[in-house]
């Protein structure tokens with residue numbers, strides 16, 4: 218038996234390392250870089266590729282911009298990482314809840330589709346380091362770097378892969394992406410009044426959800442069902458030839474949760490919000506440009522429609538008599554309505570538009586015409602049931618018989634109080650009992666002041682009626 222000592226193994230290792238180093242140096246000196254890359258690529262593809270196979274190359278960019286298939290593949294393949302992988306890339310953007318895990322040092326990723334075996338590879342070429350390597354790093358953004366996926370499969374499946382598998386990858390990635398993406402709030406960038414307005418966005422940081430919303434449970438259910446139906450009905454809208462959009466009018470006193478409901482809808486659907494402030498728009502042309510730059514799957518919000526701008530009527534008659542101003546610089550109600558009904562909604566998909574107002578009665582009837590706003594939602598004062606939602610959220614108390622609740626509910630029935638007012642009281646202490654005691658006192662004070670005001674009005678009108686029913690009705694008038 219041959220006796221091999223540790224030192225002889227070590228010597229052999231040293232000489233082999235020296236030979237490899239010498240070979241590499243000679244290769245680098247004698248063979249130009251680009252030729253090296255070419256040779257390595259050829260050798261690699263020779264070993265990898267079977268002649269009956271075909272390989273699709275999906276580059277990160279197509280020379281003009283991001284290649285959507287590349288981005289989709291990255292997202293899609295993150296779900297296909299097998300347990301034997303040893304190297305991963307992880308990332309997390311602000312407001313994202315999950316950590317994104319992508320493959321790193323990638324040998325190959327196998328997938329199957331309709332019993333077709335597919336092999337994905339991720340390739341990262343970097344000319345900067347004179348090397349070609351399989352790599353998963355994000356790199357430093359150097360333009361000499363090239364990243365792409367290779368997708369290999371049997372030639373005969375080419376049509377099925379191109380027509381069915383790739384679209385599937387795109388769809389899966391789209392839904393995964395929209396689930397994870399933070400909801401954005403776009404508003405008009407302020408600045409030079411002469412410059413064109415543009416949208417600027419921040420992450421919507423509004424924690425409101427349907428669970429935290431203190432509104433009548435039946436109304437909540439109706440709104441959620443309406444949204445669900447809207448989202449599912451792409452084919453329906455197409456069939457009946459209507460733009461895939463839905464309009465909601467939210468009306469009710471300040472502090473009843475109109476803005477909170479909008480945020481809850483956006484969080485529920487994962488739709489971005491475009492907050493359109495009318496007062497900063499001067500012409501139809503600006504409105505058109507801004508609306509056309511909104512994205513699909515979004516909610517366009519126009520708050521306080523009754524007071525944001527003095528809307529001219531459909532014939533262009535301005536309330537302040539705009540006889541002097543040319544029609545070109547006017548922002549007209551017609552311009553807005555045409556866009557809601559026409560061009561804007563039909564050149565995009567999954568559009569929601571929401572108007573809010575504290576005074577529905579002041580709105581131009583053209584806005585309220587049937588078919589324009591699909592659903593009118595009345596946001597009303599607090600009820601016993603919605604009070605319970607607030608206590609669950611603010612005090613973490615869901616027991617309907619908790620000390621003091623009975624009294625609060627009786628007072629709520631007697632006077633009109635907004636969720637915002639009660640929410641404020643419930644935040645005054647960390648101790649629930651103290652909060653409820655404070656709320657009872659607040660509601661009693663409010664009731665007293667309402668009664669006093671009513672008495673004053675009665676005296677002023679010389680109204681001596683003792684009719685209790687009338688007094689009760691008067692009590693429901695909000696101060």
Ligand SMILES: Nc1ncnc2c1ncn2[C@@H]1O[C@H](COP(=O)(O)OP(=O)(O)OP(=O)(O)O)[C@@H](O)[C@H]1O
Nearest residue numbers: 429430431432471472473474475476477636637640
């Ligand atoms: N229905 C509600 N459910 C839960 N919280 C509410 C509700 N209504 C109001 N609030 C609380 O009051 C605050 C103000 O409410 P919000 O801005 O949504 O009311 P609004 O009706 O839009 O008022 P405005 O008409 O003045 O814009 C919210 O941040 C929220 O904390």
